Amino acid sequence: MTSFQHGTSKPDFPPTPDTSSLSTASPECKDASPSSPSTQWKTALDIISYTPKQCRYDPANPPRFSIWLNLLFAFAGAFTVANLYYNHPILHLLAEEFGISNERASLIPTLAQAGYASGLLFLCPLGDVFPRRLFVLALVLFTATVWLGLCLTNSFAIFCFLTFLTAVTTVTPQLMLPLVGDLAPPHRRATALSVVSSGLILGLLFARLLSGVVTEYTSWRNIYWLAFGLQYLIFALLWLFMPDYPSTNPDGINYFRILYSIFQIFITHPLLVQACLVGFCTSTTFTSFWTTLTFLLSAPPYEYSTVIIGLFALIGIASMFLGPVWSRFVTDRFIPLFSVILGLMVSLTGTCIGTYIGTFTVAGPVIQAFLLDFGIQTAMIANRSAIYGILPKARNRVNTAYMISAFCGQLTGTAVGNHIFAVGGWTSSGSTSVGFLALALLLCVARGPREKRWVGWSGGWQIRKAGDVARKGDEERGRAGADEEDAAESSQQVSSSDGRESNVKVEIDMTEVESSRETGAGKD
Numbered sequence: 001m002t003s004f005q006h007g008t009s010k011p012d013f014p015p016t017p018d019t020s021s022l023s024t025a026s027p028e029c030k031d032a033s034p035s036s037p038s039t040q041w042k043t044a045l046d047i048i049s050y051t052p053k054q055c056r057y058d059p060a061n062p063p064r065f066s067i068w069l070n071l072l073f074a075f076a077g078a079f080t081v082a083n084l085y086y087n088h089p090i091l092h093l094l095a096e097e098f099g100i101s102n103e104r105a106s107l108i109p110t111l112a113q114a115g116y117a118s119g120l121l122f123l124c125p126l127g128d129v130f131p132r133r134l135f136v137l138a139l140v141l142f143t144a145t146v147w148l149g150l151c152l153t154n155s156f157a158i159f160c161f162l163t164f165l166t167a168v169t170t171v172t173p174q175l176m177l178p179l180v181g182d183l184a185p186p187h188r189r190a191t192a193l194s195v196v197s198s199g200l201i202l203g204l205l206f207a208r209l210l211s212g213v214v215t216e217y218t219s220w221r222n223i224y225w226l227a228f229g230l231q232y233l234i235f236a237l238l239w240l241f242m243p244d245y246p247s248t249n250p251d252g253i254n255y256f257r258i259l260y261s262i263f264q265i266f267i268t269h270p271l272l273v274q275a276c277l278v279g280f281c282t283s284t285t286f287t288s289f290w291t292t293l294t295f296l297l298s299a300p301p302y303e304y305s306t307v308i309i310g311l312f313a314l315i316g317i318a319s320m321f322l323g324p325v326w327s328r329f330v331t332d333r334f335i336p337l338f339s340v341i342l343g344l345m346v347s348l349t350g351t352c353i354g355t356y357i358g359t360f361t362v363a364g365p366v367i368q369a370f371l372l373d374f375g376i377q378t379a380m381i382a383n384r385s386a387i388y389g390i391l392p393k394a395r396n397r398v399n400t401a402y403m404i405s406a407f408c409g410q411l412t413g414t415a416v417g418n419h420i421f422a423v424g425g426w427t428s429s430g431s432t433s434v435g436f437l438a439l440a441l442l443l444c445v446a447r448g449p450r451e452k453r454w455v456g457w458s459g460g461w462q463i464r465k466a467g468d469v470a471r472k473g474d475e476e477r478g479r480a481g482a483d484e485e486d487a488a489e490s491s492q493q494v495s496s497s498d499g500r501e502s503n504v505k506v507e508i509d510m511t512e513v514e515s516s517r518e519t520g521a522g523k524d
Helices: 019-025 027-031 037-049 067-084 088-098 107-122 124-128 132-152 156-168 172-183 186-217 221-241 255-268 270-298 306-331 336-357 363-387 392-424 426-446 466-477 484-497 510-523
Strands: none
Touching: 037 132, 067 107, 067 132, 067 156, 067 172, 067 186, 067 221, 088 107, 088 156, 088 186, 107 124, 107 156, 107 392, 124 132, 124 172, 124 255, 124 392, 132 156, 132 172, 132 221, 172 186, 172 392, 186 221, 186 306, 186 363, 255 270, 255 392, 270 306, 270 336, 270 363, 270 392, 270 426, 306 336, 306 363, 336 363, 336 426, 363 392, 392 426
């Protein structure tokens, strides 16, 4: 029995064939060996698709998004996205292992990023069609199984192919984030998203640290074996605790229509366009800084070793822990645009400090690393919180549009940052980042949080969202916004203003009953 039988919608995957009817029509099937390949595949599919009782969807009692489930998603996201970054510190070891040049070894992270981009575009939109639990489990299991080839192969071509293939299916964190938007209550959505996003940053940092430390004392293959074990651990934990949730489009959508609808959604929702453009600018600044930072610190007057340069990534851990706190007390209480603007101002301040004093004191890059990471994380989480409210049934496609724009920003930041640094140095590349952040601020100022058009500030300047999101959250939960006395008073007013509202049932005392009867008799 699978969880599909417990939901309100029919399953989006083809149902398992009825084996009893098959055995009647084909007697030889009765004699099929339990160890035959078809039987083993069916058993494996039954195990993967089976949903433990505590995870099954009940429309009368939908799953509650607890802090433990939030941390599980953060853990799974951290050590899934880490798959993309294990190879970064050990490219020279991979070059030695496969007998190739360092330049050719750089093809490995390039293929990983290309595979990840392909997964964002071609797999993530399917989260709006398939139930997320089975879809995520299938991708994690596939990644873990194929990862075994990376641990064993001695062929550079095969290693590159498997790197690309596993990167395509490493997009499960981008499927979890829209699911968090579905499960978390609206007034806590930003905090929940911040916890998972912080896990992604932690995964990026830990991947490079673990890879560097493990390969310093043992074989480089051991970090891949460690990742192999972590993938199966993630699969087991998600299988045991990830709640089932029905498809947001149970009737299904044509795959090519899904891809085309991403473009349609993008051009018809000004809020999404604004968020994507801001995300492009911030991603450009982020990658430009971390790419050119190595060149700055490895040259005079610093001349730091690669180990010390790598430790600069630990500065991001501080911003990672501050992110959920900021989201809890600021982003969840105010309109998202307010947090985006504050985050951009923090990032701009840090970038200005690091750009213009970083050439003669290391305090500049340290301050910039902290403020830039914190500000960009704040802006990104607020943008996600805003865009997930656009189309609840298309959150994966909305997320795909946002992530593609951010990914394009990362590529632009790497290319532009390196080129400008080579021509004009640290100050020139940093000044370019200042320009991108200033442009992002202008995009935010050009359109207000309640504006329905592409440009303008209609709807007011109120920054608190108690009157907007809180009321929407009450409506989504089906809760009344007034207490018993207000409800009773309102019901009496409706009854007195319209005698036909006799179906309104309110508990009142006998004196009020008699009074209402007299009033009704007088009208007759």
